[in-house]
Amino acid sequence: MTTLPTNDPAPAVPIRRAASVLMLREGAEGFEVFVQHRVATMDFAAGMVVYPGGRVDPRDSETAGSGQLDPMIIRTHAERWARTSVWDQGEASAQQKAGEILAAALREVFEETGLVLDPGQLFPWANWVTPEGFPRRFDTYFFVAALAANQEPAHQTTEAVRSDWAKPQELFAALERGELKMMRPTQRTLLDAMELGTVQAIIANDAVITAVHPDPRDSHSAHPVRASEIGTPGS
Numbered sequence: 001m002t003t004l005p006t007n008d009p010a011p012a013v014p015i016r017r018a019a020s021v022l023m024l025r026e027g028a029e030g031f032e033v034f035v036q037h038r039v040a041t042m043d044f045a046a047g048m049v050v051y052p053g054g055r056v057d058p059r060d061s062e063t064a065g066s067g068q069l070d071p072m073i074i075r076t077h078a079e080r081w082a083r084t085s086v087w088d089q090g091e092a093s094a095q096q097k098a099g100e101i102l103a104a105a106l107r108e109v110f111e112e113t114g115l116v117l118d119p120g121q122l123f124p125w126a127n128w129v130t131p132e133g134f135p136r137r138f139d140t141y142f143f144v145a146a147l148a149a150n151q152e153p154a155h156q157t158t159e160a161v162r163s164d165w166a167k168p169q170e171l172f173a174a175l176e177r178g179e180l181k182m183m184r185p186t187q188r189t190l191l192d193a194m195e196l197g198t199v200q201a202i203i204a205n206d207a208v209i210t211a212v213h214p215d216p217r218d219s220h221s222a223h224p225v226r227a228s229e230i231g232t233p234g235s
Contacts, residue, residue, distance in 0.1 A: 026198065125144045
Protein backbone atom coordinates (compact mmCIF):
# COMPACT_ATOMS: atom_id res chain seq x y z
CA MET A 1 0.00 0.00 0.00
CA THR A 2 1.39 3.38 -1.04
CA THR A 3 0.48 6.61 0.68
CA LEU A 4 -1.03 8.94 -1.93
CA PRO A 5 -2.82 12.27 -1.74
CA THR A 6 -6.62 12.15 -1.84
CA ASN A 7 -8.86 14.37 -3.96
CA ASP A 8 -12.04 14.18 -1.90
CA PRO A 9 -12.94 17.18 0.26
CA ALA A 10 -12.07 16.49 3.89
CA PRO A 11 -11.52 18.35 7.15
CA ALA A 12 -8.14 20.00 7.50
CA VAL A 13 -5.51 17.54 8.67
CA PRO A 14 -3.40 18.88 11.56
CA ILE A 15 0.34 19.15 10.97
CA ARG A 16 2.37 17.42 13.67
CA ARG A 17 6.05 18.01 14.27
CA ALA A 18 8.30 14.97 13.86
CA ALA A 19 11.99 14.09 13.88
CA SER A 20 13.97 11.68 11.69
CA VAL A 21 17.64 10.75 11.95
CA LEU A 22 20.11 9.74 9.25
CA MET A 23 22.56 7.66 11.29
CA LEU A 24 25.79 7.36 9.33
CA ARG A 25 29.05 5.43 9.40
CA GLU A 26 32.01 5.25 7.07
CA GLY A 27 32.39 2.03 5.11
CA ALA A 28 35.07 0.58 2.86
CA GLU A 29 33.24 1.95 -0.20
CA GLY A 30 31.84 5.19 1.18
CA PHE A 31 29.37 6.01 3.91
CA GLU A 32 26.44 3.84 4.93
CA VAL A 33 23.09 4.84 6.39
CA PHE A 34 20.87 2.94 8.83
CA VAL A 35 17.38 2.47 7.39
CA GLN A 36 14.11 0.75 8.21
CA HIS A 37 11.82 -1.11 5.80
CA ARG A 38 8.35 -0.22 7.03
CA VAL A 39 5.49 -2.68 7.37
CA ALA A 40 3.19 -2.63 4.32
CA THR A 41 0.06 -2.17 6.44
CA MET A 42 1.10 1.10 8.12
CA ASP A 43 -1.28 4.03 7.60
CA PHE A 44 1.60 6.37 6.71
CA ALA A 45 4.62 5.62 4.53
CA ALA A 46 3.48 2.01 4.20
CA GLY A 47 6.17 -0.27 2.79
CA MET A 48 8.65 2.58 2.47
CA VAL A 49 12.34 2.68 3.32
CA VAL A 50 12.75 5.36 6.00
CA TYR A 51 15.10 6.55 8.73
CA PRO A 52 14.40 6.00 12.44
CA GLY A 53 12.12 8.69 13.80
CA GLY A 54 8.62 9.68 14.77
CA ARG A 55 6.40 12.48 15.96
CA VAL A 56 7.04 14.82 18.86
CA ASP A 57 4.94 13.91 21.91
CA PRO A 58 4.34 15.35 25.40
CA ARG A 59 7.32 13.48 26.85
CA ASP A 60 9.57 15.49 24.58
CA SER A 61 8.11 18.76 25.83
CA GLU A 62 8.90 17.67 29.37
CA THR A 63 12.47 16.73 28.42
CA ALA A 64 13.01 20.03 26.62
CA GLY A 65 11.83 22.01 29.64
CA SER A 66 13.64 19.94 32.25
CA GLY A 67 17.17 21.23 31.67
CA GLN A 68 18.43 17.78 30.65
CA LEU A 69 19.56 19.05 27.23
CA ASP A 70 22.50 21.41 26.81
CA PRO A 71 21.08 24.94 26.27
CA MET A 72 23.92 25.74 23.86
CA ILE A 73 22.98 22.79 21.66
CA ILE A 74 19.32 23.79 21.72
CA ARG A 75 20.20 27.38 20.86
CA THR A 76 22.37 26.26 17.95
CA HIS A 77 19.61 24.01 16.65
CA ALA A 78 17.03 26.78 16.95
CA GLU A 79 19.27 29.02 14.86
CA ARG A 80 19.63 26.29 12.23
CA TRP A 81 15.84 25.94 12.09
CA ALA A 82 15.37 29.72 11.65
CA ARG A 83 13.60 29.33 8.28
CA THR A 84 11.09 26.77 9.48
CA SER A 85 7.91 26.81 11.57
CA VAL A 86 10.06 26.45 14.70
CA TRP A 87 10.14 30.26 14.66
CA ASP A 88 6.46 30.90 13.90
CA GLN A 89 5.86 32.22 17.44
CA GLY A 90 9.15 33.98 18.04
CA GLU A 91 12.51 33.26 19.63
CA ALA A 92 11.40 32.10 23.08
CA SER A 93 9.08 29.52 21.57
CA ALA A 94 11.74 28.52 19.05
CA GLN A 95 14.09 27.44 21.82
CA GLN A 96 11.41 25.20 23.34
CA LYS A 97 10.41 23.72 19.99
CA ALA A 98 14.02 23.04 19.01
CA GLY A 99 14.48 21.23 22.32
CA GLU A 100 11.33 19.17 21.79
CA ILE A 101 12.42 18.14 18.30
CA LEU A 102 15.87 17.13 19.53
CA ALA A 103 14.32 15.21 22.44
CA ALA A 104 12.00 13.39 20.03
CA ALA A 105 14.92 12.43 17.78
CA LEU A 106 16.90 11.02 20.72
CA ARG A 107 13.88 9.18 22.13
CA GLU A 108 12.78 7.67 18.82
CA VAL A 109 16.28 6.43 18.00
CA PHE A 110 16.44 4.75 21.41
CA GLU A 111 12.96 3.21 21.13
CA GLU A 112 13.45 1.96 17.59
CA THR A 113 17.12 0.91 17.66
CA GLY A 114 18.13 0.66 21.33
CA LEU A 115 20.89 3.19 20.74
CA VAL A 116 21.52 6.07 23.13
CA LEU A 117 22.89 9.00 21.17
CA ASP A 118 24.61 11.97 22.72
CA PRO A 119 22.67 15.16 21.89
CA GLY A 120 25.88 16.60 20.50
CA GLN A 121 25.94 13.90 17.81
CA LEU A 122 22.82 15.23 16.11
CA PHE A 123 23.08 18.00 13.54
CA PRO A 124 20.07 19.63 11.81
CA TRP A 125 19.89 18.62 8.16
CA ALA A 126 16.54 19.39 6.48
CA ASN A 127 12.87 20.21 7.03
CA TRP A 128 10.04 18.80 4.91
CA VAL A 129 6.31 19.38 5.44
CA THR A 130 3.73 16.87 4.19
CA PRO A 131 1.49 18.70 1.68
CA GLU A 132 -2.28 19.00 1.81
CA GLY A 133 -4.31 16.05 0.59
CA PHE A 134 -2.57 13.36 2.65
CA PRO A 135 -4.36 11.54 5.49
CA ARG A 136 -1.53 12.45 7.87
CA ARG A 137 0.71 15.50 7.75
CA PHE A 138 4.06 16.00 9.44
CA ASP A 139 6.45 18.90 9.81
CA THR A 140 9.54 16.69 9.83
CA TYR A 141 12.96 17.77 11.01
CA PHE A 142 15.81 15.63 9.70
CA PHE A 143 19.11 15.24 11.54
CA VAL A 144 22.40 13.61 10.60
CA ALA A 145 24.47 11.73 13.17
CA ALA A 146 27.90 10.14 12.82
CA LEU A 147 28.07 6.94 14.87
CA ALA A 148 31.16 5.84 16.74
CA ALA A 149 32.64 2.40 16.14
CA ASN A 150 31.07 1.05 19.34
CA GLN A 151 27.59 2.37 18.53
CA GLU A 152 25.54 -0.31 16.78
CA PRO A 153 21.79 0.23 16.25
CA ALA A 154 19.50 -2.79 16.32
CA HIS A 155 16.16 -3.66 14.75
CA GLN A 156 13.55 -3.43 17.49
CA THR A 157 10.53 -1.61 16.08
CA THR A 158 7.25 -3.27 15.14
CA GLU A 159 6.69 -0.57 12.51
CA ALA A 160 9.33 -2.13 10.24
CA VAL A 161 9.93 -5.63 8.93
CA ARG A 162 13.67 -5.11 9.13
CA SER A 163 16.32 -2.48 9.84
CA ASP A 164 19.87 -2.52 8.52
CA TRP A 165 22.87 -0.59 7.28
CA ALA A 166 22.79 0.19 3.57
CA LYS A 167 25.00 1.80 0.97
CA PRO A 168 23.08 4.72 -0.57
CA GLN A 169 24.03 3.67 -4.10
CA GLU A 170 22.56 0.22 -3.51
CA LEU A 171 19.35 1.68 -2.13
CA PHE A 172 18.85 3.77 -5.26
CA ALA A 173 19.73 0.82 -7.51
CA ALA A 174 17.09 -1.28 -5.73
CA LEU A 175 14.63 1.62 -6.06
CA GLU A 176 15.28 1.75 -9.80
CA ARG A 177 14.63 -1.99 -10.06
CA GLY A 178 11.35 -1.62 -8.18
CA GLU A 179 12.55 -3.69 -5.23
CA LEU A 180 11.86 -0.98 -2.64
CA LYS A 181 10.11 2.37 -2.28
CA MET A 182 11.28 5.69 -0.86
CA MET A 183 9.32 8.89 -0.52
CA ARG A 184 10.78 12.06 -2.00
CA PRO A 185 12.02 13.58 1.31
CA THR A 186 13.97 10.39 2.02
CA GLN A 187 15.47 10.36 -1.46
CA ARG A 188 16.40 14.04 -1.41
CA THR A 189 17.92 14.07 2.07
CA LEU A 190 20.04 11.05 1.16
CA LEU A 191 21.05 12.44 -2.23
CA ASP A 192 22.09 15.71 -0.59
CA ALA A 193 24.30 13.71 1.77
CA MET A 194 25.76 11.72 -1.12
CA GLU A 195 26.80 14.94 -2.87
CA LEU A 196 29.10 15.72 0.07
CA GLY A 197 30.67 12.26 -0.04
CA THR A 198 31.96 11.60 3.47
CA VAL A 199 30.46 11.51 6.94
CA GLN A 200 32.84 14.23 8.09
CA ALA A 201 31.75 16.54 5.27
CA ILE A 202 28.09 15.81 5.94
CA ILE A 203 28.37 16.60 9.64
CA ALA A 204 30.34 19.78 8.94
CA ASN A 205 27.83 21.07 6.39
CA ASP A 206 26.18 24.34 7.44
CA ALA A 207 24.03 25.13 4.41
CA VAL A 208 20.88 27.14 5.14
CA ILE A 209 17.91 24.93 6.01
CA THR A 210 14.59 26.14 4.59
CA ALA A 211 11.21 24.49 5.03
CA VAL A 212 10.20 22.50 1.94
CA HIS A 213 6.50 22.24 1.06
CA PRO A 214 6.62 19.67 -1.76
CA ASP A 215 4.19 19.43 -4.64
CA PRO A 216 1.70 16.69 -3.62
CA ARG A 217 1.77 15.34 -7.17
CA ASP A 218 5.47 14.61 -6.85
CA SER A 219 5.77 12.55 -3.68
CA HIS A 220 7.90 9.62 -4.82
CA SER A 221 10.52 11.11 -7.16
CA ALA A 222 14.06 12.31 -6.53
CA HIS A 223 13.44 15.70 -8.13
CA PRO A 224 15.43 18.59 -6.64
CA VAL A 225 13.51 21.13 -4.61
CA ARG A 226 11.84 23.75 -6.79
CA ALA A 227 11.65 27.43 -5.92
CA SER A 228 7.85 27.11 -5.78
CA GLU A 229 8.19 24.53 -2.99
CA ILE A 230 9.99 26.91 -0.66
CA GLY A 231 6.97 28.38 1.09
CA THR A 232 5.93 30.17 4.22
CA PRO A 233 6.70 27.95 7.23
CA GLY A 234 3.61 26.18 8.41
CA SER A 235 1.63 26.91 5.23
